[in-house]
Amino acid sequence: MPECLTEDVFKLHQQKENQHSINHMNELAKTHYFRWPRHGKQIAAYDDLRIIIDNYDCAIRYMDDHVGQVLRKLEELGVIEDTAILISADHGENMGELGIYSEHGTTDQGTWRIPMIIRWPNGLKGRVDEGLHYHLDLAPTLASLLGAPKIESWDGQSYSDSIINGRSTGREYLVLSQCAHVCHRSVRFGDWLYIRSYHDGYNGFPKEMLFNLIEDPYEQVNLSQERPDICKEAVYILNEWHDEMMSSMEYDVDPLWTVMKEGGPLHAREYKK
Incomplete structure (x- = not known):
């Protein structure tokens, strides 16, 4: 099990009633997931969390094995040194961050940090780019x-x-938006992740969340009350970004506020029903 998912964290997450919480996952297991092997079992005890974690790891292993088959074929054909290879994804997946499992519905590190593996002819090998x-x-x-x-x-x-x-x-920083499950904007800068909630998607999120991703990579401790100075810095960055984006758009309405005026994020409205 991941170190962050302790029994105490599990008990805390059992009390949550948000989208893709443990309780919601159990409901989905009865109404939807039972159609697929290994997905229909209820998460009733701490060790049952392995079902979710192992299923995700199994999917990653399946993909890794098939990528390996492609690379071996390129080697057999003698063209791998001349072939550009790029492996990426459209989103990450929360595995307990913010009390959410097997979903990608926020603007946190679990959702928007994606793989980007590039092998380019004559490019550097074995380098890890830590830039944003x-x-x-x-x-x-x-x-x-x-x-x-x-x-x-x-x-x-x-x-x-x-x-x-x-x-x-x-x-220097990234600003991320999410309007499908929640209406969030986050700022990723330095060691910090700041999340501002405009519509919480019935997840019970506070207006502001702040996490030190170096000390707390799985977003267990919201520091927004303890570090208002960092929150103010993040809001300044967010406002600067917003001004720049609005000045470059062909129309004068922020798409996030279009979603808000429509009644909030679509998946949240479905969840409320």
């Missing part, structure tokens, strides 16, 4: 690697120098 990048940075990165011009309307910025030369190309 958006997924939308991929398009200008590929354009740069292929010698194509960047389209001026793109918001992304290339990190090709990190791939080829090992230079630091990370952003």
Whole structure:
């Protein structure tokens, strides 16, 4: 079991009634998940959490094995050194962070930190890039690697120098939005993750959450009350980002507020029903 999922944390999570909480997962096991092997069992005791964790690990192992088959075939064909390989994903998955399991419905580290593995001909090998990048940075990165011009309307910025030369190309901060399950915006900067809740999706989230991801990578301790100074810094960054985005848009309505005026995030409305 992950170190963060202690028996005390499990008991705390059992008391939650939010989307994809343990209790909600048990409801879904009876109404939906029972159709698939290993997914229909109730999470009644601490050791039952292994069902969720093991199922996710099994999926990762399945994908890893098949990626390995592709790489071995490229080696057999003698073309692997000349082949660009990119492995990524559209989102991560919460495995207990914020009391959420097997879902990707917030703007926290579990949901939006994704894999990005790039093997480029003549690129560096064995390097880990710790910089902050958006997924939308991929398009200008590929354009740069292929010698194509960047389209001026793109918001992304290339990190090709990190791939080829090992230079630091990370952003100073990231701002992430989520409007499907909740209406959240988060700021990732330094050691910190700040989450601001506009509609909590009936998850009981406070207006502000703050986590030190170096000391607390699984988001167990909300420090927003203890560190208002860091929250103020994050809100300043969020406002600067918002001004920049609104000034570059062709219309004058923030999409997040469009969702709010529609009655909140779609999946939250379905959950409430």
